[in-house]
Amino acid sequence: xxxxxxxxxxxVTQMGQEVILRCVPISNHLYFYWYRQIxxxxxxxxxxxxxxxxxxxxxIFDDQFSVERPDGSNFTLKIRSTKLxxxxxxxxxxxxxxxxxxxxxxxxxxxx
Amino acid sequence: AQTVTQSQPEMSxxxxxxxxxxxxxxxxxxxxxxxxxxxxxxxxMILVIRQEAYKQQNATENRFSVNFxxxxxxxxxxxxxSQLxxxxxxxxxxxxxxxxxxxxxxxxxxxxxxx
Numbered sequence: 001x002x003x004x005x006x007x008x009x010x011x012v013t014q015m016g017q018e019v020i021l022r023c024v025p026i027s028n029h030l031y032f033y034w035y036r037q038i039x040x041x042x043x044x045x046x047x048x049x050x051x052x053x054x055x056x057x058x059x060i061f062d063d064q065f066s067v068e069r070p071d072g073s074n075f076t077l078k079i080r081s082t083k084l085x086x087x088x089x090x091x092x093x094x095x096x097x098x099x100x101x102x103x104x105x106x107x108x109x110x111x112x
Numbered sequence: 113a114q115t116v117t118q119s120q121p122e123m124s125x126x127x128x129x130x131x132x133x134x135x136x137x138x139x140x141x142x143x144x145x146x147x148x149x150x151x152x153x154x155x156x157m158i159l160v161i162r163q164e165a166y167k168q169q170n171a172t173e174n175r176f177s178v179n180f181x182x183x184x185x186x187x188x189x190x191x192x193x194s195q196l197x198x199x200x201x202x203x204x205x206x207x208x209x210x211x212x213x214x215x216x217x218x219x220x221x222x223x224x225x226x227x
Binding site: 033035041042043044045048056058089091093100101102103104105106108 | 147149154155156157158159162203205214215216217218219220
């Protein structure tokens, strides 16, 4: 069964550094999402992406964040200058139609 | 704005017993989608069951079923014949649009199935 994959599984970075989190959505899916989950808290929506542009973003998704679908298969989340409070689990999800979102296994980001 | 509430932070159930997890939500939308996702210790979010608000019939998926009360804005999950592998965080989620579907998640219920 097709799956959403994410790399790396764990990323450790120094505060102020840029990180790129990578996701490979399910191949025939059209809608892509990033969510984050700070340890012990609920999952929060960051951004949705469709037709090569952002369709919706939350208050969390400020100028430090960007998303890109560079090559038709990868979907990336970039954090330009990481802060301690960016430490969280980041989940990518994809959806084919008006169907269900399928989540990847997540990338644990630790900012030191 | 939509909100999702799960009033039970933690629950436990004996193996083979039945447990019900509660979820309530607040919305002014008339059509929407509701989901239960499971997050085991591996942290991967796995879809358990989904319900479309315009459907009267409660969704069922093997041992998992929901009690959807639209007027009360309630969406509880019943797990029958609980198994050790059901131990996980369970998140209730709401999506208001059929195509963008950015989810609003509840805070989760940690379910422990005891041998």
